[in-house]
Amino acid sequence: MDDSGDSGRPQPGAGGTAPGTDPDSGKPKRPAEPGGGLLMGRPFGVPVYVAPSWFVVAALITWVFGGQLDRVLPELGGARYLVALFFAIAFYASVLVHELAHTVAALRYKLPVRRIQLQFFGGVSEIEKESETPGREFVLAFVGPLLSLVLGGVFYGAMQLVEPGTVPGVLLAGLMISNLIVAAFNLLPGLPLDGGRMLRAVVWKITGKPMSGTIAAAWVGRGLAVTVLIGLPLLTHTGALGGSAQDIGGVETVMDALLAAILAGIIWTGAGNSLRMARLREHLPDLRARTLTRRAVPVESATPLSEALRRANEAGARALVVVDGQGNPKGVVREAAIVGVPEHRRPWVAVSGRAQDRTDGMKGPAELAGEAVLDRLKASLATEYLV
Incomplete structure (x- = not known):
């Protein structure tokens, strides 16, 4: 940084460099658009991106749900995969509604939102500033699961208007269940999940210290990661999630363990990142332009x-x-x-x-x-x- 002085006339001061320079011309590069995939639109002025990993999970959902449709609606034949693809798109549209709820709440509180990204395990709203009060933090976190619960209710109501055992009936039932699962999962009290942010807000309110809330919610999040890593394969193997344990083969066991490991890794990493960012923000008051x-x-x-x-x-x-x-x-x-x-x-x-x-x-x-x-x-x- 270079000091221009208080009067407008430069005084002997200081200078420094920052990233983003063209090595040939010595001029700053044009700031890149905050990307992360395919730009789908800008609702409320916030760019929405679909990450490349979404196409992987969309294909996986299409394959799995298509196999389930073969047992429920065998007369569909190969068309079941088109129905399954529609389900995958509709499910992620529900996830987008969940994220838009966070975005609208953030904008209502004058918090800038950099982007929304749909990715492998759902979506994320990148809010650039922390909430000023624990009450706002709680509301900001709760509106996402609340909208997922509302969508689950809407799809349940729509199910009453169609014949069960038909394509619309199966699709609506799948969307209802998936939205309820999204709401329940996000309400788990550990960072980086919405329930973790709600727990952080509660501890923040009780202690008066946002850092205490972050520490508590991050360690609960790490505990959830270990629970998912160990518990999810055990639940599947014992048939607690439906089906008979005798029907579970070696491939299914490996897939369940891999899914649990990926999910646990995401939760653990997110909890750790939340903790590191909180510690960084704790030291921000010591950051001064003059010292740089x-x-x-x-x-x-x-x-x-x-x-x-x-x-x-x-x-x-x-x-x-x-x-x-x-x-x-x-x-x-x-x-x-x-x-x-x-x-x-x-x-x-x-x-x-x-x-x-x-x-x-x-x-x-x-x-x-x-x-x-x-x-x-x-x-x-x-x-x-x-x-």
């Missing part, structure tokens, strides 16, 4: 590069801030841009030719601290900032 800076010197745009470097060396500075005739900062000359100019040509090259323009978003007060520093960096990606 390095010394810089102001030079006018027509100043030869060699003369600018002489002044910088005398001042012990490692950055050049280009200013206009009134001393207003206009750009920064990076070290990489200087290295590209041979020493014998530097007296003939003006600093303006090697400078990067600064926009308003790349300037800020040196008193910026905590999350405000991160917000400024995310709002305008650059290699240096004037402070």
Whole structure:
């Protein structure tokens, strides 16, 4: 970061670099669109992406549900896989509604949402800021499972209007059950699940410390991961989830163990990430823009590069801030841009030719601290900032 001073005229300050630089031109790269798959739309202004892993799970659901349809509706023949594919799409549409509930609640509380992504095990709403109160945190987490429960009720009501044992009846029954399972699973009290965020809010409210809530919910989440890893294969093997234990073959046992391992890994990793992010946020008040800076010197745009470097060396500075005739900062000359100019040509090259323009978003007060520093960096990606 480079200090522009309080009066608008640059003072000897500091400079630094940030990721996102084109190594050839020395200019910042254009910030990439927050992706993660195929863009499906922007409801409420939030991009919705379908991750490549979704197509894997959609194919798996189509295959499994198609096999079940063969037992329930054998007259469908090969068409059962088209019906199963429709079920997979409808199920993930329900998951999208679940995530949109989180998104709408976040936007209602003025919390920015980066994107929604549908992926292998459901969906995720990437909310960029923490809730300000435990009550808001609880509501923000609860609305997702609540919408899944509502959808389960809607599909149950629709089942009463169609003949059982038909394609619509089977589809509606599957969607009802799947939404109830999504709601029940997400209500489990461990991070990164919605129930874990609700537990975090409760502990936060009782203790008055959000970090205490995060620690409690994260460790419960890790306990859930171990329970899933061990318990899910045991339940399936003993026939507790339906069917006879004698009907379970070796392939099914391996698949159940693999599914349990993947699910447990996701929960364990999510709980750990939540804990690490909470600890990072706990130290954010110690983050100050001034401590990230390095010394810089102001030079006018027509100043030869060699003369600018002489002044910088005398001042012990490692950055050049280009200013206009009134001393207003206009750009920064990076070290990489200087290295590209041979020493014998530097007296003939003006600093303006090697400078990067600064926009308003790349300037800020040196008193910026905590999350405000991160917000400024995310709002305008650059290699240096004037402070």
